Amino acid sequence: MSKHLLATTLASAVIGAALAVPAHADVTIASWGGAYTMSQQKAYADTWSEGTANFVNYNGGLGEVRTQVESGNVTWDIVDVLPHEARVGCDEGLFEELPRDVFTPAADGTSMDDDIMVSVPNDCVVPQIFWSYVPFYQEGTFDGNAAGNPKTIADFFDVANFPGKRGIHTWGNALVEMALMADGVAPGDVYSVLDTAEGMDRAFAKLDTIKDHAVFWSSGAKPLELVTSGEVSMALAYNGRIGAAMLSEGAPFVINWDGQVLEEEWLAMLKGTPNADEALKFLIHASAPEQQAGQAKWITYAPMRTSGIGLIEAGEPWFNTGVNIMPLMPNAPAALSQMHLFADPDWWADNGDSISERFTAWMGQ
Amino acid sequence: MTNSPPASVQPLLTADGIPLKTSLQRSMRRSKLRAIFLVLPPLIFLLSLFIIPIGNLLTRSTDDTLINYQLPLTFAMIDQWDRKTLPEENLFEAIYLDLSSLNKYLISDNFADSVDPNDPAWRVRIPKKGPYRDAMIEIDPRWQSASTWLPIHEIAMIGVNAQGTERERKNKARRVQFKICAYLTPLTNADCTKLYKVLQVWDGASEPDEALFEALYKDLRSANKFLVGKSSTRMNYGKPGFKSLIKKSSRKLKKVSEPPYRDAMIKADKRWGDVAFWQSLVTMQEPQTTGYYLNAVDRKWNKDHEIELQPAERRVYVMLWWRTFLVSLIVTVGCLILAYPVSHLLATLPLRYSNILMICVLMPFWTSLLVRIVAWMVMLQQEGVINDTLVMLGLPDENRLPMMYNFTGTVIVMIQILLPFMILPIYSVMKTIPPSYMKAAQNLGAPPALAFLRVYMPQTLPGVGAGVILVFIVAIGYYITPELVGGKDGRLIGNMVAYHMQKSLNWGLAAAMGSILLAGILLLYWIYDKIVGIDNMKLG
Numbered sequence: 001m002s003k004h005l006l007a008t009t010l011a012s013a014v015i016g017a018a019l020a021v022p023a024h025a026d027v028t029i030a031s032w033g034g035a036y037t038m039s040q041q042k043a044y045a046d047t048w049s050e051g052t053a054n055f056v057n058y059n060g061g062l063g064e065v066r067t068q069v070e071s072g073n074v075t076w077d078i079v080d081v082l083p084h085e086a087r088v089g090c091d092e093g094l095f096e097e098l099p100r101d102v103f104t105p106a107a108d109g110t111s112m113d114d115d116i117m118v119s120v121p122n123d124c125v126v127p128q129i130f131w132s133y134v135p136f137y138q139e140g141t142f143d144g145n146a147a148g149n150p151k152t153i154a155d156f157f158d159v160a161n162f163p164g165k166r167g168i169h170t171w172g173n174a175l176v177e178m179a180l181m182a183d184g185v186a187p188g189d190v191y192s193v194l195d196t197a198e199g200m201d202r203a204f205a206k207l208d209t210i211k212d213h214a215v216f217w218s219s220g221a222k223p224l225e226l227v228t229s230g231e232v233s234m235a236l237a238y239n240g241r242i243g244a245a246m247l248s249e250g251a252p253f254v255i256n257w258d259g260q261v262l263e264e265e266w267l268a269m270l271k272g273t274p275n276a277d278e279a280l281k282f283l284i285h286a287s288a289p290e291q292q293a294g295q296a297k298w299i300t301y302a303p304m305r306t307s308g309i310g311l312i313e314a315g316e317p318w319f320n321t322g323v324n325i326m327p328l329m330p331n332a333p334a335a336l337s338q339m340h341l342f343a344d345p346d347w348w349a350d351n352g353d354s355i356s357e358r359f360t361a362w363m364g365q
Numbered sequence: 366m367t368n369s370p371p372a373s374v375q376p377l378l379t380a381d382g383i384p385l386k387t388s389l390q391r392s393m394r395r396s397k398l399r400a401i402f403l404v405l406p407p408l409i410f411l412l413s414l415f416i417i418p419i420g421n422l423l424t425r426s427t428d429d430t431l432i433n434y435q436l437p438l439t440f441a442m443i444d445q446w447d448r449k450t451l452p453e454e455n456l457f458e459a460i461y462l463d464l465s466s467l468n469k470y471l472i473s474d475n476f477a478d479s480v481d482p483n484d485p486a487w488r489v490r491i492p493k494k495g496p497y498r499d500a501m502i503e504i505d506p507r508w509q510s511a512s513t514w515l516p517i518h519e520i521a522m523i524g525v526n527a528q529g530t531e532r533e534r535k536n537k538a539r540r541v542q543f544k545i546c547a548y549l550t551p552l553t554n555a556d557c558t559k560l561y562k563v564l565q566v567w568d569g570a571s572e573p574d575e576a577l578f579e580a581l582y583k584d585l586r587s588a589n590k591f592l593v594g595k596s597s598t599r600m601n602y603g604k605p606g607f608k609s610l611i612k613k614s615s616r617k618l619k620k621v622s623e624p625p626y627r628d629a630m631i632k633a634d635k636r637w638g639d640v641a642f643w644q645s646l647v648t649m650q651e652p653q654t655t656g657y658y659l660n661a662v663d664r665k666w667n668k669d670h671e672i673e674l675q676p677a678e679r680r681v682y683v684m685l686w687w688r689t690f691l692v693s694l695i696v697t698v699g700c701l702i703l704a705y706p707v708s709h710l711l712a713t714l715p716l717r718y719s720n721i722l723m724i725c726v727l728m729p730f731w732t733s734l735l736v737r738i739v740a741w742m743v744m745l746q747q748e749g750v751i752n753d754t755l756v757m758l759g760l761p762d763e764n765r766l767p768m769m770y771n772f773t774g775t776v777i778v779m780i781q782i783l784l785p786f787m788i789l790p791i792y793s794v795m796k797t798i799p800p801s802y803m804k805a806a807q808n809l810g811a812p813p814a815l816a817f818l819r820v821y822m823p824q825t826l827p828g829v830g831a832g833v834i835l836v837f838i839v840a841i842g843y844y845i846t847p848e849l850v851g852g853k854d855g856r857l858i859g860n861m862v863a864y865h866m867q868k869s870l871n872w873g874l875a876a877a878m879g880s881i882l883l884a885g886i887l888l889l890y891w892i893y894d895k896i897v898g899i900d901n902m903k904l905g
Contacts, residue, residue: 061867069554072543088870091594091612093554165747170852200678215747216770216852229748271554272543274536346609353869354605354679360861361681363853364688 026052027275027282029267030064031080033057034220035244039298040080044286047294051278062089069094069271076270077279080128083121083264083345084352090124095268096276097123104288106307112287115305117331118264118342125266126287127304129295132330132340133174134260136242137234138227139252153259153339156234157182157206159213164233166210167226170218172359173348174236174261177341179206181259187341194347204362216363227253243300243328247319255328257335262342264304293318300328419883426876429654434551435596436463437470438487440650441480448647448668451640457627462487464593464611465618471550471585471592472504490622491582498578508581514564514573517545517557521564546588549581552595555588602660602871604645610636644668657877662686682861682878689857692776692847693840697787699780700836701829704787708828711788712795730785738849741778745769770852778850783839787832794828830897838886858882 029045031037037055045053056076058064062085068074081089089095100123103112113120116127135156142149147161155162157179168175180190180199183206193199215232217223223235224245239260245251267286269279285291292308295301297320303309309331312318318325326332330340348355377385433440438459446452459482462468469486491500507513524541527534538561545557545564559580567577597611617633630637648656648666659665659672663680667673674680707726711719729737744750745768752765760766768774798821806816844859851860858878865875893899 059867062870063867066870072540072553088594088598091591092598093552093588093591093594170856214853218848218852229746231747272539272556274532274539276539346612349608350601350606353602353871356864356869357681358678360856361678361684363856364681364684 026054027077027278028054028056028075029078029080029282030056030058030076032060035299036240036301039295039301040286042298043291043294044282047291048282048285050281050285053282061085062092062094065089065094065270066092072272074270074273077273077275078267078269078282081125081266081268083266083343084348086125086264086266086268087121087345087349089268090122094271095124096271096273098126098269098280098283102280103284106289106305108307110307112305115289115307117304117306121345125268126283127292128265128267128286129292129301130262130304130331131265131301132239132260132262133169133178133236134239134242134255134257134330135234135236136227136253136255138230139254141230141233149254150234151256151258152182153178153256154182154184156236156256156259157210159210162233165213165215165231167215167217167223167232167235167237168210169223169236170216170359170363172355173352174263174343175207175359176200176203176355177261177343178236178259179203181339181341182206187339190341191344191347194351200358204358207362211362224251224253239328239330240299240301243325246328247300247321247323247325257330257340258338260330260335260338260340262330262340264343264345265301296325296329300325302329302331422876422879425872426657426880427653427655428873429599429649429656430652431551431592432596432599432649433652434470435468435592436460436646436649437468437480438482439463439646441482443643443647443650446643448644449640451638452627452643454625454627456643457630457637458624461618461621461626461630464615465621467491467582467585467589469504471589472501472508495579495582496575497582498573498575501578501582508573508578511570511573514567514577515569517548517560518564518567518569520544520548521561524561525565546584549585550588550592552588552591555584555591557584557588560584598870600645600649602869602874603649603665604642606636607642607645610634610642657871657873658881660874661877661881682858685856685858685861686881688772688854689841689859692772692779692843692855692857693837695776696779696783696840697833697837699776700784700787701833703780704784704791704832705825705829708788708791708795711792712798713800726785726788729781734782734845735849737782738778738846741774741781742769742850745774745777769850770855772855774850774852775847775855775857778846779840779843782846783836786835786839790831790835791825791828794825794831798824826897830893834890834893837889841886842882 029040031040033055037057041053041055045055058079060082062081065076065079068076079089090097100111100113103126105111106115112127117130120127135150135153137150141164142162145162147155150156150158150162156166159166176194177190180193180203181187183202185193194203215226215235217226217235220238220241223232223237224241226232227235228251239255242251242253242255246253267283269276269283273279287305289303289305289307289311292303292305293311293315296303296308296312297318300319303312309329312329313326316324316326327334329335379385379388439456442456442459443452446456469484486504489500489503491497491504502509520541523544524538527537527541529537539556542556542558542561543553545560546555547553549557557580560577563576563580567573593611593615597608600607600611614630614633614637618630621629621633623629636642644667647668647670654666656666660675661682663675663683664672665675707722711722711726713719714722742749746752747765747767747769749769751768752760756762756765768777802820802824803816806820807813811819842859843857844863847855847857848860848863851857862875862878862882865871865878890899
């Protein structure tokens with residue numbers, strides 16, 4: 001009896017395992033989750049006819065990618081990476097180098113790599129979006145304030161004239177740059193100033209001025225809650241989160257583009273993935289101008305491809321709820337006409353660790 | 366055996382005539398085998414998922430071999446340098462050769478050999494456009510014979526002979542390309558595509574021809590690119606700026622082919638003229654290093670092989686170790702104070718009340734961690750329930766208490782989350798203490814307080830010990846709660862370990878911190894064993 005049972009169990013386990021092997025390969029993409037992944041699902045995966053794309057959530061960094069690639073047990077095919085990881089991953093050989101001529105050119109014939117506002121760091125990555133760290137507040141917060149509403153990044157660091165707490169993140173990216181811009185350094189000089197010991201001290205001295213008024217957040221939804229509840233009067237947040245709250249929920253937020261720090265976001269293929277052919281097809285699809293523009297229907301992150309911005313501009317109102325989206329794009333002409341900075345990933349590759357340590361020490365003092 | 370039977374006495378026999386001893390042994394062996402068989406699955410599980418990764422962790426924390434693959438010549442020559450003034454041409458030549466050409470290590474895979482800087486093989490230049498054969502044989506004559514190529518030929522044949530669908534065969538072939546490179550280099554993520562192609566057509570016996578050497582050169586060259594990438598990440602831990610320095614110079618040095626290299630390198634990037642970068646190289650010389658452990662306590666090796674403090678602004682880990690210890694201690698004591706009376710109630714109340722109470726203890730235990738953390742955010746934040754109530758009761762609005770996104774928040778939330786780990790062991794021990802003992806003590810004249818202290822409490826200590834150890838050990842490695850509610854000064858060492866695992870990719874440092882945590886826990890366990898005795902611990 002028990003033998004019979006064992007045999008049945010074994011047999012069903014074997015059949016089960018056989019069934020679990022997928023009949024045709026899907027593409028697995030590791031991304032950040034939430035509304036961001038939802039926009040990728042709608043704009044890239046749902047419109048893709050050559051296969052099935054599945055998303056898994058991850059928390060950034062190349063730790064998992066490195067483990068998968070070095071052990072030869074690659075389960076993710078594509079990963080959505082920040083500018084720093086886009087460079088390190090290619091330098092260390094964790095990503096596949098991709099042929100550049102297979103990608104869709106812009107309508108006017110400009111190749112993909114020339115259709116991007118920043119220079120492409122290497123042959124491993126394909127463009128995804130621009131996003132930015134940007135200060136914002138809730139309408140009415142500064143009613144009756146003698147100095148009026150805050151407008152510049154200097155106002156963000158000015159707690160005397162613009163009272164209330166400030167919501168800032170628990171790591172140094174964008175904060176040291178903003179501190180210097182608020183202190184009067186021109187965006188073009190920020191990194192050369194930060195390269196000196198005095199410049200770095202100057203940035204942290206500026207951060208000191210808001211430290212006692214700072215509420216620290218570490219997850220992207222938090223600054224919105226902090227501002228909505230009134231716990232802080234102003235906060236830094238990812239521009240897409242603010243935009244999504246404004247467009248989808250009608251949140252009365254005001255974004256100050258002055259002093260924003262723009263960051264790149266790239267897609268890359270893991271080296272040695274068994275689904276390389278399908279993954280490349282997906283990347284070609286996802287990096288085409290139509291799809292680049294399409295994701296902005298769902299979240300206010302900007303396509304990295306210039307022709308994508310053109311499509312949005314021509315197609316307004318672009319957002320899925322039928323409202324204009326250009327005012328919320330971090331790289332729209334209006335936003336870029338104010339003081340802004342494209343974060344320098346090479347500089348951060350050199351100094352990220354030491355700033356992370358210094359920033360942690362600074363927070364805990 | 367004290368009374369062994371005399372030899373003449375007949376051995377005891379079982380019913381079927383076999384000596385009892387043999388029969389007993391046989392049945393014992395059978396039950397032992399069965400026991401081993403039963404233990405085997407968890408043993409394999411533990412070995413493969415716990416012991417081996419921990420061993421891996423321990424080795425990673427001291428391993429610095431990769432950088433030694435990249436800069437063998439430099440490290441062999443750097444001892445001759447005075448470590449104060451800018452190095453002479455010979456050291457510049459060494460680092461130029463290490464960075465710009467395939468070095469002897471990669472070509473002959475002789476990492477274990479000591480490096481002889483005078484060996485002319487280091488300075489053989491392989492022409493970039495070929496022919497490759499003669500130059501590579503000059504570096505390592507072993508490549509001349511077919512037998513040196515056989516192992517990689519065998520690996521390649523695995524790919525050629527792979528079975529299955531076209532897709533499966535293709536993927537197996539791809540893995541084989543990685544295996545060839547893993548055999549030739551210290552990297553597992555480089556793919557020797559060209560070698561795979563030419564090895565397929567090579568018969569495995571004839572003299573290796575130019576095509577094989579070309580493939581070998583090109584594949585090693587592309588693997589070397591990744592080695593440079595990884596090394597520069599490693600070098601940047603020692604001195605920020607190395608990453609871009611290496612990247613920039615390896616791009617620019619391609620055009621340099623003639624000495625003097627010193628001028629050429631300083632021209633490629635002026636930081637080569639900065640003696641601080643060279644001094645930092647001295648600290649990376651040892652293939653087995655204690656450097657990561659030193660980094661984990663805000664110290665480092667300096668150029669003279671002495672231990673010194675990190676620059677003031679980078680000192681953060683000692684502070685984090687203390688904070689982690691302090692938080693764990695406060696959380697443990699807090700849990701104990703809260704758990705003891707609750708456990709007592711649980712153990713002594715009539716069943717129908719204690720059941721309800723037990724559900725109250727277990728409900729949060731079963732609730733998702735994230736849900737509980739978010740609930741605490743709602744309660745404790747400055748515009749939260751507690752502060753709103755206090756303001757209603759007359760606290761001035763601007764004096765709202767900061768209880769979230771800081772040290773206090775971390776402690777409060779961790780106490781609530783870890784409370785069941787304290788209550789359950791204490792409760793299970795208290796449950797076994799007969800109430801009659803207390804009554805007897807009081808009957809014999811002890812006042813209630815004394816009876817509690819002298820009779821009841823000592824009996825609960827095994828449970829308390831178990832709870833304390835459990836909570837402390839869980840708390841000291843806590844990661845997700847401090848990450849979410851820690852804010853400015855509530856983040857712990859676990860968060861730094863995660864940062865170095867995921868973001869900075871400094872696995873050596875992460876492993877060193879993990880090892881220190883492990884050692885700390887073992888030390889505490891040992892102290893506990895000495896003071897209380899581990900036999901006294903009862904988990905239920």
